[in-house]
Amino acid sequence: MSGTVTDLGEVQTIRRMLARLDPPVHPLTLPVGGDCAVGPLPPGEWDVALASDPVIQGVHFEWGSPPAGVGHKALGRVLSDLAAVGAKPLWALVNIVARPDQSVAWLEAFYDGLNRLARRHQCDLIGGDLARGADFQAHVFGVGITPKATALTRASARPGDVLFVTGELGGSRQGRQFRFEPRVAEGQWLRAQAGHSAAIDLSDGLATDVRHVLAASGVGARLRIHDLPVAAAAAKCGDDRPPWVHALTDGEDFELLFGVRPAQAATLAAAWRQVFQTPLWAIGELTDQPGQLEIQTAPAARWEIVSFTGFDHYATHA
Amino acid sequence: MSGTVTDLGEVQTIRRMLARLDPPVHPLTLPVGGDCAVGPLPPGEWDVALASDPVIQGVHFEWGSPPAGVGHKALGRVLSDLAAVGAKPLWALVNIVARPDQSVAWLEAFYDGLNRLARRHQCDLIGGDLARGADFQAHVFGVGITPKATALTRASARPGDVLFVTGELGGSRQGRQFRFEPRVAEGQWLRAQAGHSAAIDLSDGLATDVRHVLAASGVGARLRIHDLPVAAAAAKCGDDRPPWVHALTDGEDFELLFGVRPAQAATLAAAWRQVFQTPLWAIGELTDQPGQLEIQTAPAARWEIVSFTGFDHYATHA
Structure with missing residues (x-):
């Protein structure tokens, strides 16, 4: 019974997390696992929208919070940023930082939360990193697209709106x-x-x-x-x-x-x-x-x- | 004399870090500071290459390491991933996690290291996040492009090469x-x-x-x-x-x-x-x-x- 990340090791832990993910909606040219994820843009002229947000134990959630909820929040923060400019999400990358005694079951539940939200918004989780640290953190990077020069901004309001x-x-x-x-x-x-x-x-x-x-x-x-x-x-x-x-x-x-x-x-x-x-x-x-x-x-x-x-x-x- | 991040506060610390950066080589449609950075792709048909890597105190560097060198390493890891697929770097986002007693001068030197390398490889640092945590971490997310379906892969080697x-x-x-x-x-x-x-x-x-x-x-x-x-x-x-x-x-x-x-x-x-x-x-x-x-x-x-x-x-x- 593999309880912690240390019991399972880095490679197997990553496999266990990736196993929680749905197949991609926006397939990649180069798959997950290489140096980069490489993906094609759909036909048309696009701007690329980029957002990054962390969830950090003790700051954005407390230990004891539901792990699927923490995963939901981690991706949700980034999807909300993409929503604010009117972008269509394509991909997200997730850097996980976990203690050596981090439970793998917790990570799996975290990924279930990520995956459920990703599926609903057709945003593929396509890469990232797993590294050791003093507390749990997830840094999510989101990539979306908007038709060229159409992104919503904060700067276009006028009196009377x-x-x-x-x-x-x-x-x-x-x-x-x-x-x-x-x-x-x-x-x-x-x-x-x-x-x-x-x-x-x-x-x-x-x-x-x-x-x-x-x-x-x-x-x-x-x-x-x-x-x-x-x-x-x-x-x-x-x-x-x-x-x-x-x-x-x-x-x-x-x-x-x-x-x-x-x-x-x-x-x-x-x-x-x-x-x-x-x-x-x-x-x-x-x-x-x-x-x-x-x-x-x-x-x-x-x-x-x-x-x-x-x-x-x-x-x-x- | 603003010594620490807590002395200066979040907003002023971010301003001090951004002040270390060169003007962008690949200008954005929406500038840094909003919900997302939004940038146009150059004319042509492109694949998007995405990489993310952390540098974590105690794992990827020890306290006492030169801060500009840590910044160099943080961006360099991601640029090296983009290089491995033959991508041209365009943009990078940086999530910083810092202790309340983090010295702002150290962060500025870290950003100087980031900026020097970014300038050399024409990769604009366009966004990110600053949050509180138990030790210093920087999570860098890099975005590059390759002409459609030309990315280098790990899978194309043949016997005799x-x-x-x-x-x-x-x-x-x-x-x-x-x-x-x-x-x-x-x-x-x-x-x-x-x-x-x-x-x-x-x-x-x-x-x-x-x-x-x-x-x-x-x-x-x-x-x-x-x-x-x-x-x-x-x-x-x-x-x-x-x-x-x-x-x-x-x-x-x-x-x-x-x-x-x-x-x-x-x-x-x-x-x-x-x-x-x-x-x-x-x-x-x-x-x-x-x-x-x-x-x-x-x-x-x-x-x-x-x-x-x-x-x-x-x-x-x-």
């Missing part, structure tokens, strides 16, 4: 961080619609990520708090902050936030609802006050300028 | 691991030559890596030990093993090993010497004995079948 968000926000630490659905199909669809403007995925929390759009586009935003899709989990965080504060600041929602020109907003939202089950919410508008974020906590309340600070990996958290 | 190796072998731990030159131009040139067969880069040591070619191509090999380009450093390893054993087994040479059809071998070697300063050595031939590795330790000596075991991240080393 209606601000939409997908799904629900807040309470990710209550479990949704391990089962969120990256909005891959939605991002590609949005890229092809008339009237779309800036887009971003919500990884650090709406209040932080909207500011990236404001900075890149040189606009401001007004958010109607009473229209936020607050997750039920945001009320179960065990602190005294109202659920809407969690929805603004928890992070790891991996929903899409995007603008639509006012003339196209109603049409686009109606078309969305024909295509997707994923909920879509109009939560505010963009303004001509660069960098300024205003919120309204109730329909008739006055607009308040707010400042929130984002997540800093090296800040001291209470 | 002449086996060549570049540069010199052995003693990488004496310092060359931090200053090797990945054979990027040589790999691309080789890809375009008549008569080339299988190719691989030497990361785990000639004796191990040649077996990957034998396995992929279904051939055997005879190596003339007296023709190996043994590095002077291989004699200074402070143990009683002869230098040629270091040349066969030390690993991290990051030289190219490749076959050439016998009829083209002399022509290709002569053409090489017109183009490159990089030494090229004929060190043996491929045979029709699948998986069998034979060595001859002196010109008139008999051929001996040898077995070596490769580096295993989870094996217990003496």
